[in-house]
Amino acid sequence: NAGVMQNPRHLVRRRGQEARLRCSPVKGHSHVYWYRQLPEEGLKFMVYLQKENIIDESGMPKERFSAEFPKEGPSILRIQQVVRGDSAAYFCASSPWDRGDYGYTFGSGTRLTVV
Amino acid sequence: KNQVEQSPQSLIILEGKNCTLQCNYTVSPFSNLRWYKQDTGRGPVSLTIMTFSENTKSNGRYTATLDADTKQSSLHITASQLSDSASYICVVRGSNDYKLSFGAGTTVTVRA
Numbered sequence: 001n002a003g004v005m006q007n008p009r010h011l012v013r014r015r016g017q018e019a020r021l022r023c024s025p026v027k028g029h030s031h032v033y034w035y036r037q038l039p040e041e042g043l044k045f046m047v048y049l050q051k052e053n054i055i056d057e058s059g060m061p062k063e064r065f066s067a068e069f070p071k072e073g074p075s076i077l078r079i080q081q082v083v084r085g086d087s088a089a090y091f092c093a094s095s096p097w098d099r100g101d102y103g104y105t106f107g108s109g110t111r112l113t114v115v
Numbered sequence: 116k117n118q119v120e121q122s123p124q125s126l127i128i129l130e131g132k133n134c135t136l137q138c139n140y141t142v143s144p145f146s147n148l149r150w151y152k153q154d155t156g157r158g159p160v161s162l163t164i165m166t167f168s169e170n171t172k173s174n175g176r177y178t179a180t181l182d183a184d185t186k187q188s189s190l191h192i193t194a195s196q197l198s199d200s201a202s203y204i205c206v207v208r209g210s211n212d213y214k215l216s217f218g219a220g221t222t223v224t225v226r227a
Binding site: 004006031033035040041042043044045048056091093101102104106107108109111 | 119146147149151156157158159160161164204208213214215217218219220
């Protein structure tokens with residue numbers, strides 16, 4: 001059983017470029033969550049998606065950030081016109097249902113560096 | 116204000132020794148509390164999950180306790196090993212909510 005797969009593991013972008021982060025959930029999981037972790041800080045909720053639906057994007061900046069979880073393929077977190085403050089580790093987690101505590105699984109993260 | 120506070124921020128222990136990490140939370144109403152281990156450059160991995168009715172739960176050399184009345188939890192590591200060097204994160208989920216509240220973590224360094 002593969003866990004949550006995130007790619008790329010490391011991503012370097014220049015200011016103003018776009019960053020695309022991918023997350024393939026555990027097979028059979030239809031709930032995906034994205035988190036951001038800044039150095040020395042805890043993970044912060046960004047967005048919660050189910051297949052083809054955004055359930056809660058209250059933790060995601062309203063500008064430049066977007067997320068999707070299409071019927072086929074991985075979930076994508078897109079950051080347009082990146083700025084240095086976007087540099088962080090972005091983690092994806094998946095679960096079998098919205099309160100699937102015991103199946104809640106994190107990926108290894110994508111470390112975004114904006115130069 | 117963060118609803119999950121952890122202490123200490125970091126600690127260094129010698130291999131073979133024990134240590135205890137603390138977590139205080141204000142999330143209410145409360146559903147469950149989890150402890151995760153996060154190795155450098157990796158995602159968090161679940162160690163234990165406890166509901167309000169559970170006082171203690173073990174996973175190998177890791178033992179978590181929970182006092183839902185005082186809203187406190189601890190994680191005890193017994194006979195530490197070098198591989199225990201990691202960040203340990205306390206995570207709380209409120210009732211009727213899928214969102215998780217994360218502590219900032221305690222960084223444990225085990226030295227030979």
